[in-house]
Amino acid sequence: MPNEASLFQRRRALTAPELDAIPWIHLLSSQERQRxxxxxxxxxxxxxxxICRIGRPVTYWFxxxxxxxxxxxxxxxxxxxxxxxxxxxGWFGEGTAMKRETYRYNIQPLxxxxxxxxxxxxxxxxxxxxxxxxxxxxxxLNERLGQFIAAREIDRMTxxxxxxxxxxxxLFNATLYPGVGEVLRITQQELAYLxxxxxxxxxxxxxxxxxxxxxxxxxxxxxxxxxQALRSRVxxx
DNA sequence: TCATTAAATTGTT
DNA sequence: AACAATTTAATGA
Numbered sequence: 001m002p003n004e005a006s007l008f009q010r011r012r013a014l015t016a017p018e019l020d021a022i023p024w025i026h027l028l029s030s031q032e033r034q035r036x037x038x039x040x041x042x043x044x045x046x047x048x049x050x051i052c053r054i055g056r057p058v059t060y061w062f063x064x065x066x067x068x069x070x071x072x073x074x075x076x077x078x079x080x081x082x083x084x085x086x087x088x089x090g091w092f093g094e095g096t097a098m099k100r101e102t103y104r105y106n107i108q109p110l111x112x113x114x115x116x117x118x119x120x121x122x123x124x125x126x127x128x129x130x131x132x133x134x135x136x137x138x139x140x141l142n143e144r145l146g147q148f149i150a151a152r153e154i155d156r157m158t159x160x161x162x163x164x165x166x167x168x169x170x171l172f173n174a175t176l177y178p179g180v181g182e183v184l185r186i187t188q189q190e191l192a193y194l195x196x197x198x199x200x201x202x203x204x205x206x207x208x209x210x211x212x213x214x215x216x217x218x219x220x221x222x223x224x225x226x227x228q229a230l231r232s233r234v235x236x237x
Numbered sequence: 238t239c240a241t242t243a244a245a246t247t248g249t250t
Numbered sequence: 251a252a253c254a255a256t257t258t259a260a261t262g263a
Contacts, residue, residue: 187245187246187247188246188247188248189247199247200248200249200250200251203247203248203249207248217247219245219246219247219256219257219258220245220246220247220257220258
């Protein structure tokens with residue numbers, strides 16, 4: 001069984017474009033950036049592999065460079081409950097990293113992904129030294145709070161079309177996931193896992209959303225045409 | 238670079 | 251859950 005300890009055994013340094021794509025790197029001074037760059041690691045993660053597990057002590061603050069991850073936890077009955085997906089540009093675990101506690105959820109790739117990691121000690125060093133970094137983390141926490149409130153609302157939705165629409169709107173959050181852009185790379189099967197519907201039903205919902213002009217369905221991905229419509233549309237058909 | 242083949246994804250029942 | 255149709259990725263000349 002692979003675990004997070006083995007993940008960064010396959011690590012390597014980041015290439016220049018990979019480094020450039022990290023949203024917070026540009027907020028640092030040259031000195032801070034140098035320290036962060038020296039510590040940053042990147043690794044390929046396979047589907048099902050654990051990037052972090054509930055209860056394990058925090059060792060890294062993680063970011064998605066490429067691919068798609070899912071954040072989940074296990075409830076009392078042992079059932080797995082998926083909270084959300086994490087698309088490219090997303091960084092997570094800052095709350096736990098700040099408190100140096102143990103992870104509160106499991107993170108696994110839905111497909112082959114490239115994951116970057118910053119050691120928790122370096123994370124704290126940046127918190128102690130960089131105002132730009134603090135601003136990023138604060139903004140991140142604030143946005144995520146909004147996400148979790150939205151997620152609770154989504155859970156109460158019974159209409160599958162609306163569930164899919166709102167979930168998509170969350171994944172297209174430009175602040176939390178700056179790597180996504182216009183096109184979200186996600187298959188209908190992957191989206192089905194995230195929203196907890198069958199692939200068929202997701203396909204039907206996507207067709208309806210496309211008919212409304214909110215998105216365009218592409219092979220292996222979705223293009224946003226009207227993000228507001230995804231967020232606010234109350235009913236379809 | 239192009240043609241062929243395999244694999245992945247989508248649309249539908 | 252199964253199937254056909256479509257798109258992409260991989261392979262090799």
